[in-house]
Amino acid sequence: MNPTLSPLNPPSAAATNAVFIRRSLTLSLRNTESLLMAIILPVMLMLLFTYVFGGAIAPGGDYANYVVPGIILLCAGYGAATTAVDVSTDMTNGIIDRFRTMPIRSLSVVTGHVAASLARNLVATGVVIGVALLVGFRPNGTFVEWVAALGVIVLFILTLTWLYAAIGLVAGSPSAASGYGFILLFLPYLSSAFVPIDTMPDWLRGVARHQPITPLIETIRGLLLGTPVGDNAWIGAVWCAGLILIALVWCGAAFRKRAGRR
Amino acid sequence: MKLAIEVKGLRKSFGGQTVLGGVDISVAEGEIYALLGPNGAGKTTLINILTTLVPADGGSARIAGYDVASEGGKVKQSISLTGQFAAVDEMLTAEENLRMMCRLSGMTAAESKRRTEELLRRFDLSGAARKRVKTFSGGMRRRVDLAISLVASRPVLFLDEPTTGLDTVSRRALWDIIAELKASGMTIFLTTQYLEEADQLADRIGVVNGGRIVAEGTAAELKARVGGEVIELTSEREQWSRTVATTGSVQDIGRVLNALAPTLPPDTQVTIRRPSMDDVFIALTHQTSEVSVS
Ligand SMILES: Nc1ncnc2c1ncn2[C@@H]1O[C@H](COP(=O)(O)OP(=O)(O)OP(=O)(O)O)[C@@H](O)[C@H]1O
Ligand SMILES: [Mg+2]
Numbered sequence: 331m332n333p334t335l336s337p338l339n340p341p342s343a344a345a346t347n348a349v350f351i352r353r354s355l356t357l358s359l360r361n362t363e364s365l366l367m368a369i370i371l372p373v374m375l376m377l378l379f380t381y382v383f384g385g386a387i388a389p390g391g392d393y394a395n396y397v398v399p400g401i402i403l404l405c406a407g408y409g410a411a412t413t414a415v416d417v418s419t420d421m422t423n424g425i426i427d428r429f430r431t432m433p434i435r436s437l438s439v440v441t442g443h444v445a446a447s448l449a450r451n452l453v454a455t456g457v458v459i460g461v462a463l464l465v466g467f468r469p470n471g472t473f474v475e476w477v478a479a480l481g482v483i484v485l486f487i488l489t490l491t492w493l494y495a496a497i498g499l500v501a502g503s504p505s506a507a508s509g510y511g512f513i514l515l516f517l518p519y520l521s522s523a524f525v526p527i528d529t530m531p532d533w534l535r536g537v538a539r540h541q542p543i544t545p546l547i548e549t550i551r552g553l554l555l556g557t558p559v560g561d562n563a564w565i566g567a568v569w570c571a572g573l574i575l576i577a578l579v580w581c582g583a584a585f586r587k588r589a590g591r592r
Numbered sequence: 593m594k595l596a597i598e599v600k601g602l603r604k605s606f607g608g609q610t611v612l613g614g615v616d617i618s619v620a621e622g623e624i625y626a627l628l629g630p631n632g633a634g635k636t637t638l639i640n641i642l643t644t645l646v647p648a649d650g651g652s653a654r655i656a657g658y659d660v661a662s663e664g665g666k667v668k669q670s671i672s673l674t675g676q677f678a679a680v681d682e683m684l685t686a687e688e689n690l691r692m693m694c695r696l697s698g699m700t701a702a703e704s705k706r707r708t709e710e711l712l713r714r715f716d717l718s719g720a721a722r723k724r725v726k727t728f729s730g731g732m733r734r735r736v737d738l739a740i741s742l743v744a745s746r747p748v749l750f751l752d753e754p755t756t757g758l759d760t761v762s763r764r765a766l767w768d769i770i771a772e773l774k775a776s777g778m779t780i781f782l783t784t785q786y787l788e789e790a791d792q793l794a795d796r797i798g799v800v801n802g803g804r805i806v807a808e809g810t811a812a813e814l815k816a817r818v819g820g821e822v823i824e825l826t827s828e829r830e831q832w833s834r835t836v837a838t839t840g841s842v843q844d845i846g847r848v849l850n851a852l853a854p855t856l857p858p859d860t861q862v863t864i865r866r867p868s869m870d871d872v873f874i875a876l877t878h879q880t881s882e883v884s885v886s
Contacts, residue, residue: 338698338744340669349695353681360683360724424679428740431643433668434696 340433350442357416358446364412368450372405372458379524380465387525394466399550400523402458403486403543407518409451410491411511416443417498418507421588437585440495447491448484455483469554479553482566486546489570490514492577499584517543542569594657596621596748596779597642601651604637611637613803614651619781619796621747624774626794627783630877633800635783636676639752642781643673655748674741676752676783678733682726686717686736689725690743697744711739716765730757738766742773749773751782755789767793787869801877814872822867823848827857835871 341349358365379401384393417440420426429436459467471479494511501507518524520534521543527535538544545566552559597619604612611634619625629635640646642653644664653660656670680689690711694704712718715735720728725736734757741749754770755763770780770793784790790797791811799807799814807814820840826833836852838844845864 341696341698345698346696349692353684353692356688357681357683424675424677425681427640427645427675428673428679428693429696430645431668431671431673432693432696433665433698 343435343438346434346438347441347445350438351445352442354416354442354446355449358450361412365450368405368409368412368454369457371408372401372454373461375401375404376458376461376465383524392466394462395468395555396551397524398458398462398467398469399547399554400518400521401462402455402483402550403523403547404515404518405454405458406451406483406487407490407515409454410447410487410494411508411515412450412494413443413447413491414494414498414501414507414511415504416446417495418501418504421499422503437582440499440581440585443498444488444491444495447494448487451487451491452484470556471554475553479550482546482549482553482563485567485570486542489542489573489577492574492581496577496580496584499581499588517541521547523547542566542573545569594621595619595654596623596656597625597781598654599638599642599651600653602638602641602648602653603650604634604641604646604648610803612641612648615800615803615805617798617805617808619779621779622774622777623795624770624780624782624793626790626797627781627800628787628790628797628873629783629800633877634803635800636752638800639673639675639750639781639783643671643750644668670746671748671750672741672744672746673750674738674752674754676756678730678737680725680733680736680740683724685722685724686728686732686739687712687721689736690739693740693743699744707743711742714769715739731759731762734758735762738769745776745778747777748779748781751780753783753785756785763789787873791869799873799876807872807876811869814876815867815869817872817875821845821864822871824863824865825852825856825860826863827860829859830857832857835874837867837871837875 376398379397380394384397387393388396420439420443426436426439429439469476493514497510497514498507501510521527521538521541523543527538527544530538545562546569548557548562549559549566551557552562595618597617599615599617602612602615603610615634615638617625627635627638637646641648642655642660644660644667647661655667658666658670660667681692684692687708690708691704694707695701699707709718712721715738717732717735717739720732725733728736734754738751738754741751751770755766758766767789770782774780782793794811796808796810797814798805807817809817821838823836823838823845824833825836836848838848849862
């Protein structure tokens with residue numbers, strides 16, 4: 331070994347991110363249980379909603395068409411929730427101290443987890459759509475509409491993942507992170523994902539209308555199935571942009587605060 | 593003489609508990625400095641402050657001339673740290689861990705590959721390179737951890753209890769590596785529980801207790817502070833032993849033995865020896881009242 335004392339130049343931000351994204355992707359692939367869940371869960375949910383609940387909710391059939399956008403977002407929720415645990419694991423393990431003593435922007439470790447979550451969830455989305463097509467999903471969107479719908483899904487995954495990352499940063503332990511993260515998983519149920527809002531009691535309608543999932547779902551429905559989109563696209567976009575901003579600021583603050591405590 | 597580490601009046605409290613109450617340390621470039629202290633003395637806290645992980649409450653610290661509070665970026669380019677607890681990615685292999693750290697240190701892919709192979713060989717990990725660290729024994733994990741902190745050969749190396757949990761062979765191997773690093777000009781700041789280690793490795797030793805440096809010097813200087821000779825009294829039958837420091841003069845040894853004789857078990861044997869680092873440590877940290885500093 332030849333410890334030349336000439337200091338290396340620190341890697342660029344892009345190179346740092348690339349290293350962390352690669353790390354998180356590798357970790358995702360090695361966490362076989364989570365990975366398997368990420369693929370089996372969409373299939374189970376899709377079958378559950380179409381065959382078990384579908385008959386009761388929409389006796390006329392055709393529930394598959396209605397429910398697919400909701401299932402996509404629900405699965406993205408489950409898939410993104412792992413991020414809270416991954417981030418918390420890194421923060422409670424000595425490895426974060428090692429990153430923090432290196433001349434890099436150590437918050438990039440979180441960026442890596444977010445990117446991996448996006449990749450995992452896009453795979454899950456593909457699975458949902460595949461199964462959906464088999465059980466009677468008949469979209470009529472054009473290519474451009476599909477691309478736009480994919481954009482909406484990506485935006486949703488990123489929003490949720492950054493929120494989960496912040497939860498992972500503030501939680502005291504990975505299991506606490508997983509517990510807090512559970513709360514966000516209820517949002518899709520309180521939206522127009524599974525039943526039309528009109529069928530809900532009055533007090534719930536307010537909640538269901540004024541939360542991010544409903545406009546996103548209506549947008550995806552409109553793009554893939556030709557229902558009216560209306561104001562939903564921009565309302566959904568504003569929700570996501572606002573939440574991502576909050577999550578990013580929250581992550582930054584939580585990371586700094588957390589850092590000083592160790 | 594240029595200073596690699598310069599600590600002045602450093603203070604740190606957690607809640608109401610004062611952990612560091614004004615610490616001053618100077619370490620010259622190329623020196624090995626060992627920090628000794630009982631559990632909870634604040635050794636890890638000091639290392640955390642010097643490596644920018646934790647902000648100090650008061651005082652100042654400079655590493656390679658850069659202030660830890662205001663020039664963190666420069667400090668990080670000058671240091672590497674092996675913390676007290678292994679900081680490795682358990683789900684990655686030893687090789688992947690090293691490559692990742694090489695890349696994060698600014699090496700190209702080719703340089704990273706070469707450096708990783710070199711370090712795996714050096715730390716006797718080539719055989720286990722492709723196994724996940726999760727499956728490693730404590731000692732192997734420690735070696736990966738140490739290898740990682742040598743990835744970028746920074747001028748100042750911090751080692752927080754580097755040999756805790758290593759067997760004798762691995763410990764000796766690490767000592768050799770530390771000696772080689774010193775020969776290459778690296779400054780090393782280490783904490784240790786093993787006094788023999790401080791004795792063997794360090795150019796200078798600081799003893800920290802109660803949040804302050806209570807003694808500092810070479811191993812020989814510290815031993816001299818304890819006194820000329822140590823009397824060790826042991827009773828086989830009663831499974832009892834006791835050490836007492838003396839000046840080493842006939843009068844002093846006689847006085848101590850005469851004073852103690854009536855209280856000693858009848859089979860007590862006496863040996864007289866030079867003070868060891870253990871005596872120094874016990875005397876300076878007042879862990880027992882058996883030995884008094886003369
Ligand atoms: N983040 C923290 N919050 C509160 N107290 C802390 C924190 N970190 C350290 N302490 C306290 O500071 C004191 C010194 O701890 P430190 O870890 O620096 O000791 P140490 O000398 O490294 O001990 P050891 O030999 O056991 O590793 C301890 O009493 C510990 O409880
Ligand atoms: Mg410690």
